[in-house]
Amino acid sequence: MTLTAAAPPRTARPPATLRRRLAKLSPYTYIAPFFALFAAFGLFPLLYTAYVSLYRVELQTPGQLEWRGLGNYTALFGDDYFWTALRNTFTIGVISTVPQLMMALGLAHLLNYKLRGRTVFRVTMLLPYATSVAAATLVFAQLFGRDFGLINYLLGLVGVHPVDWQSGTLASQIAVSTIVVWRWTGYNALIYLAGMQSIPADLYEAAELDGASRWRQFLHVTLPGLRPTILFTVVVSTIGATQLFGEPLLFEGSMSGGISHQYQTLGLYMYQEGWGFFHLGRAAATAWVMFVLILLLVLINTVIARRRTRKEAQR
Amino acid sequence: MLISRAARRTTLRLGAVALAGVLLAACGSGSSGSSADNNGKVTLTIDLFGTFGFKEAGLYKEYEKLHPNVTIKETSTEQENDYWQALNTHLAGGGGLADIQGIEVGRTASVTQQMSDKFVDLNSLGAKDLKGDYSKAKWAAATTADGRTLGLGTDVGPEAICYRSDLFKKAGLPTGRTELAKMWASWDGYLKLGEQYKAKAGAKSHWIDSIGSLYSLMIGQQKERYYDASGKLVYDKNAAVKSAWDTSVKAAKDGLSAKLTQWSPSWNQAFSSGSFATIGCPAWMLGYIKGQAGTAGKGTWDVAPLPGGVSGNWGGSYLSIPKTSPHAKEAYAFIKWLTAAPQQEKLFKKQGSFPSNLGAIAGVQGVKDPYFSNAPIGELFGTAAQTSPVQVLGVHDRDVDQQITNALGEVEQKGTSSATAWSHAQKGIDNAVG
Numbered sequence: 201m202t203l204t205a206a207a208p209p210r211t212a213r214p215p216a217t218l219r220r221r222l223a224k225l226s227p228y229t230y231i232a233p234f235f236a237l238f239a240a241f242g243l244f245p246l247l248y249t250a251y252v253s254l255y256r257v258e259l260q261t262p263g264q265l266e267w268r269g270l271g272n273y274t275a276l277f278g279d280d281y282f283w284t285a286l287r288n289t290f291t292i293g294v295i296s297t298v299p300q301l302m303m304a305l306g307l308a309h310l311l312n313y314k315l316r317g318r319t320v321f322r323v324t325m326l327l328p329y330a331t332s333v334a335a336a337t338l339v340f341a342q343l344f345g346r347d348f349g350l351i352n353y354l355l356g357l358v359g360v361h362p363v364d365w366q367s368g369t370l371a372s373q374i375a376v377s378t379i380v381v382w383r384w385t386g387y388n389a390l391i392y393l394a395g396m397q398s399i400p401a402d403l404y405e406a407a408e409l410d411g412a413s414r415w416r417q418f419l420h421v422t423l424p425g426l427r428p429t430i431l432f433t434v435v436v437s438t439i440g441a442t443q444l445f446g447e448p449l450l451f452e453g454s455m456s457g458g459i460s461h462q463y464q465t466l467g468l469y470m471y472q473e474g475w476g477f478f479h480l481g482r483a484a485a486t487a488w489v490m491f492v493l494i495l496l497l498v499l500i501n502t503v504i505a506r507r508r509t510r511k512e513a514q515r
Numbered sequence: 516m517l518i519s520r521a522a523r524r525t526t527l528r529l530g531a532v533a534l535a536g537v538l539l540a541a542c543g544s545g546s547s548g549s550s551a552d553n554n555g556k557v558t559l560t561i562d563l564f565g566t567f568g569f570k571e572a573g574l575y576k577e578y579e580k581l582h583p584n585v586t587i588k589e590t591s592t593e594q595e596n597d598y599w600q601a602l603n604t605h606l607a608g609g610g611g612l613a614d615i616q617g618i619e620v621g622r623t624a625s626v627t628q629q630m631s632d633k634f635v636d637l638n639s640l641g642a643k644d645l646k647g648d649y650s651k652a653k654w655a656a657a658t659t660a661d662g663r664t665l666g667l668g669t670d671v672g673p674e675a676i677c678y679r680s681d682l683f684k685k686a687g688l689p690t691g692r693t694e695l696a697k698m699w700a701s702w703d704g705y706l707k708l709g710e711q712y713k714a715k716a717g718a719k720s721h722w723i724d725s726i727g728s729l730y731s732l733m734i735g736q737q738k739e740r741y742y743d744a745s746g747k748l749v750y751d752k753n754a755a756v757k758s759a760w761d762t763s764v765k766a767a768k769d770g771l772s773a774k775l776t777q778w779s780p781s782w783n784q785a786f787s788s789g790s791f792a793t794i795g796c797p798a799w800m801l802g803y804i805k806g807q808a809g810t811a812g813k814g815t816w817d818v819a820p821l822p823g824g825v826s827g828n829w830g831g832s833y834l835s836i837p838k839t840s841p842h843a844k845e846a847y848a849f850i851k852w853l854t855a856a857p858q859q860e861k862l863f864k865k866q867g868s869f870p871s872n873l874g875a876i877a878g879v880q881g882v883k884d885p886y887f888s889n890a891p892i893g894e895l896f897g898t899a900a901q902t903s904p905v906q907v908l909g910v911h912d913r914d915v916d917q918q919i920t921n922a923l924g925e926v927e928q929k930g931t932s933s934a935t936a937w938s939h940a941q942k943g944i945d946n947a948v949g
Binding site: 258259260261262275279280281341342345346347348364366367452453454456459460473475476477478479 | 594596597600603604606607625629630776778779780781784785788790914921922924925928929931939942943946947949
């Protein structure tokens with residue numbers, strides 16, 4: 201690390217300059233703890249993971265490394281279950297992120313009206329987020345139970361056959377997505393709400409004078425004003441979706457994501473490699489593939505966003 | 516690179532821990548280490564899985580009364596898989612281990628062959644003298660090739676069938692143990708009776724909980740299963756595995772199963788709801804049934820001998836002391852007491868876990884269990900224990916078993932064809948072993 205600057209030169213200088221130089225350095229000192237911690241707990245593990253991913257390492261014998269080169273990666277890409285997990289991560293990501301962000305936007309819009317007891321509603325929005333994944337998932341797993349679940353009971357009341365929420369591919373993915381949506385919608389709604397409140401009120405007044413309806417105001421004032429916020433939530437949700445782990449793990453309590461891997465995400469696949477089969481090398485390889493994948497996704501997001509802003513500027 | 520070996524090992528270990536931290540940001544905390552203060556008071560931690568029943572049988576309290584300076588703290592994980600995973604993570608990092616850790620018999624080969632340096636050699640604490648108390652096989656399974664003994668045997672898993680006599684009655688089936696044993700002398704007979712049950716019982720009640728448990732029962736009757744005596748993986752060439760697989764698939768196709776996944780929450784619920792009428796019962800399952808079905812289930816359950824002529828063994832456990840334990844001596848004294856004949860006897864009477872201590876086996880012959888309609892469980896499981904084969908164990912025994920039962924779950928719950936599911940099992944096993 202080269203964040204701490206070299207000692208000041210020994211030539212005699214007026215103390216005032218020294219103080220000024222130190223003052224210039226002080227911001228670095230303030231941010232140093234974060235970067236020091238990041239280097240120890242973020243960067244080092246990341247690099248070490250890359251190193252380990254080139255070896256055969258078992259959890260029982262973590263000290264014995266056996267060189268495999270890219271063997272872990274080729275094994276990974278040759279494993280059907282990896283591709284299943286990749287596909288599942290994508291589909292679960294889409295069916296959880298898209299409705300979640302749209303609902304959050306709608307909710308934020310509603311909360312932005314002058315309501316009685318607004319604060320209560322806003323705080324309530326955060327409750328699902330404050331609930332632990334474990335607790336939430338356990339409750340949902342009960343609700344989605346095949347034989348005694350509340351949801352199948354309700355479906356039965358309207359004459360629909362019970363759905364096997366755990367072993368059906370689409371059904372199980374919807375069930376897992378529901379938990380994600382439930383947990384994160386309120387959180388995103390509050391972020392949108394904050395963004396909406398920073399949009400100047402006179403824009404709305406002007407629009408209203410022009411005779412724009414509420415809906416048009418939403419489309420032409422709120423949405424453009426929210427663009428940076430939306431981009432932020434999309435990036436964060438994409439990262440979250442790629443790393444999705446707790447919900448599918450606890451949904452049925454199996455590392456394989458259901459009996460035929462029908463809702464095994466990449467996070468779960470990695471966990472199974474590492475802590476189910478104890479192949480740390482392969483788990484590390486999976487971790488790196490996920491890392492690169494996330495970088496790519498964020499990059500794509502940014503490129504799209506930048507292109508849109510450029511277009512806007514050209515208009 | 517010019518790094519000394521010790522330094523390198525430390526770096527690697529640090530790395531492994533850091534790796535664990537990054538890959539597993541939200542890892543469970545597990546059990547804490549034990550501590551002793553200046554007054555000679557010792558807190559012994561014991562970390563187990565499933566239902567060992569020591570606490571339920573009051574053995575901890577008894578030991579604490581006998582040794583006022585000792586306090587015992589138990590932690591337990593319901594699923595052995597989760598437990599094993601946590602244990603391995605703790606062993607790799609060297610932290611979070613209890614003074615005493617339970618080991619399932621299917622894991623003993625992994626312990627003796629891969630991790631023998633992480634557990635205390637109990638012979639060095641005096642376990643040598645206990646060797647004669649156990650059957651050769653039970654003792655050998657936890658002993659390394661060079662003679663270090665890494666665990667003391669708790670229970671074994673002689674198999675029987677537990678059944679709901681009230682449901683049998685409703686469906687017009689006989690309920691007597693001996694009569695049933697005659698009717699299901701073979702597995703065919705057992706499945707035929709299942710057909711009869713299916714025809715008369717409601718659509719919500721099934722013959723067996725899962726074909727995974729059916730498979731486990733049948734495979735428990737085999738001496739050689741997944742590994743041969745030389746330690747080679749032979750599961751895909753073993754005719755016994757194939758036959759157990761085929762019979763299980765047939766049971767699923769005939770609609771005899773309640774399609775539950777063992778150890779899942781819905782399986783637990785089904786013990787009291789009557790979703791299934793019979794379940795494979797290694798002796799330790801009795802305690803589990805009592806726990807899940809509760810007092811309301813008393814008298815509705817019964818136990819009968821296993822179909823197929825011979826008995827089988829499913830599971831059984833050991834108690835081991837990790838080298839990190841600061842109280843190895845006290846821990847040894849405790850597990851020595853816990854696995855001694857009088858305690859194993861008590862455990863059987865209270866919880867149904869069948870003793871592995873030869874002295875205790877003799878003492879439980881006459882035991883009957885009021886919860887299970889006064890079934891003569893001592894005699895029943897005693898006979899079963901004598902006629903069950905000594906299994907050949909391999910490093911990945913439990914992994915192979917788990918992949919196969921998982922694939923059977925696919926057949927059962929999703930209607931996957933037998934061939935496809937088998938190929939999934941193979942793929943899973945390759946991944947696990949690879």
